[in-house]
Amino acid sequence: MANLIKKKKKPYSDDIPPPLPPKDKELFNYSRGNIEVPHNMHNNDPQSMYQKPRVKIPIILSSLRGKANKAIKNDNRQEALKCLNELIVSYPDNYKARCDRAEIYQHLRKYEEAIKDLNLAIDKKPNKARAYYIRGLIHNETNQLGLAKNDLNTAIKRDANDSRALESLKICAQIDINEQSFDQALINLSKLLEIDGKNIWALRTRGEIYFDQEKFSEALKDMNNTLSIEPKNVAAIELRGTIHRKLSNYDEAMKDFNRALKLIPGDPGFLLKRAKIYRLQSKYQEGLDDIEKLLLSNVEVDFQILRTRGKIYRGLCRYKEALADFTAASKKKQKSSIYARRAEIYKILRQYDNALHDLDTALKINPKEKDVSGMRSQVLAQLAKFDEALEELNSTLSNKPKDTTALSERGKIYRAINRHDEALNDLNTALSINSKCFRALLYRSKLYRDQKRYEEALSDLDAALVINPNNPQILRNRGKLYTLMQMYDKAQIDLDKSLKLVDHPSALRYRGKTLSKMKKYDLAIKDFDRALEIKPVSGNIFLDRGECYFNSKKYKEALKDLNKSLEFDENPYSFELRSSVYEELKNYKDALADMNRVIHINPNDVKVLKRRANLFERSQQFQESLIDWLQIKKSLPKDIQVLENCGRLLFELCRYDEALEVFDDAIKLEPNNLSFICYHAKILQEQKRYEEAINELSVAMENQGDKCELFVTRGAIYKSMGKFKESLQDLNKALKFELPSGNKLLTEAYCYRGSIYRSLHKNEDALKDLNIALKRDPDNILALCERSSINRDNARYDDAWKDIEKVLSPTLITNEISVS
Known part of the structure; x- marks a missing residue:
């Protein structure tokens, strides 16, 4: 038994109960340390000379400790409490025993007894976390939130890996929120999510705080994560919809509110x-x-x-x-904005006196309502002629030379009558007096726009909208400017707001352009039609509507509008767009003629070269297309799209070494680009470097997880290696992905799998896959060849011949899937 004492003890944490020890035995030890000398050692009884001193055994070997552990494990609190009471009598300073008993007291709601144990435990071992955690949780249960927060924060600092850390961080965060200490709450919530990244409460709560702080992008991420875990969480759906609205992502907001209404009709x-x-x-x-x-x-x-x-x-x-x-x-x-809204309706109905009355009422409610003041000036302008207006404004300025409103309105009138220098002088003067005069900023932005000084115009409009964020004129003009600057998302937001207030032909035109860019073609056509109703002779509107028809694949209508546009103005863009229309109509001769004319006007325009390169490729002139792309590459050596097109065309032209070099450069710029990785592997496949290709794709799968592109490409390579089993495994996995019906990857997968089935003489399965592939892509060469072979083997020679004839047709565009 003495040897047992000398064995090295295995360390145990406070929360992991040790193994049950043997029953208590008296241990005898003749070493000089830790000996309790019995009283009978001091008598003169000879037999006492042979009695050995009794030693106090370690708590880990106590049978009471083992019984307590067993009772705790079985959730037998009364038995555990009984054992711990006895144990603490013998070991009053034991940290674990005190904490164990405190937890039982906590469950039994004997909070005072629990706190006593925890105070003693903390006093003995202040650097340990467990007692702080338990005491903090008890303080939270007894609504002593300040004490709870202090204890739990202390516990977390000492041991953030404790099993109680998650609940403790939640409690601390909630206390912070109650105390409006939102930044500290965010810190605790972020720590909580580091431990449990899928904690719904933490994600939602942090998202709500971000939303209240107008950190909408961060809030959106949290709501997306919440809904990836609980897709039917209505509160999260509602908040995400509201966030999308704040970010002007109206389509996404609509999806969320539609989903919410499906859950709660x-x-x-x-x-x-x-x-x-x-x-x-x-x-x-x-x-x-x-x-x-x-x-x-x-x-x-x-x-x-x-x-x-x-x-x-x-x-x-x-x-x-x-x-x-x-x-x-x-x-x-009684809100001034409602009177302003009604005044605007009166203004549209040309009831200017009523509009003026409402605007005066709005100004009485809120004299600083800037948009009301602006609208009032517009109403007054509608009631006067320009000469009379100038006379009145000159009179006003003679008495009040620093009247910024009068200066702004006079500048507006000067611009209207093409006295631009005088207009700019008045507007600059107004802004030198009051840099926040939104009318002067608006009118000066129009002058800058006339001069194509777009950045200066935008700066003025941004400043004006900071001052007066809901002014319809400012919104309309910034929307038009954003359209000219090709910032279409921002343009739509401003033009939508503007057109809800004023039906204006230029706003309709520019919103039509924006909607067309966002593929909302029917709405765009309505705007262009309405604009032409108001202003029927406009080459620009014909051009814009023609572009919209082109984007919506109504090529005959597009050609008609573009021809009308070119009657007004023969410009490069109209020729370029008409070239695209000819291209879609398979009239490559006229398409290239228009593009050559554009390049003659702008020989160094990279954008135009790209269009011609695409047109060459579309007409199967791959070498000419490659020449254009290589010329573009000299100007844009690190452009991802340019590198991809150069590499792809080199691949199509079987110039594999050069293609490999291009994709090597591309992968250095974007190591995780699936398209580059797959092309790189396909080139290795064509060079019969199968193992290298397989290794590259397998590494990509390890880094990026299951991706349809990787499965299809690797499946094709396994097929080339004759490893049909492995190929089928990859292709079957690829076909489990839910992708859009027109996705080429699934078409490839069906082709490859059908080809393998044919090689395995499973002709029915092969035909099924090949028919699916050809339904998706009727010109797919691999599928046509494979199906032709099956029909030939089945003595269906007419069907086989039809497929082969189609493959050999000169009009068939080369398919991306190589035939080997």
């Missing part, structure tokens, strides 16, 4: 929010339908509903109904 709050999104998307009828649906649920027709419906009626040009709603809303809340 007919919810009035979601219907109202979706109606607002419809309005922002100019889908006024859909918005109105939602308002009518929510009114069927007998909700109170409050200010928000009236205001939203009034705005929708305004967008639908149902001005009398908008007027009624704004009037009803003004009775609910």
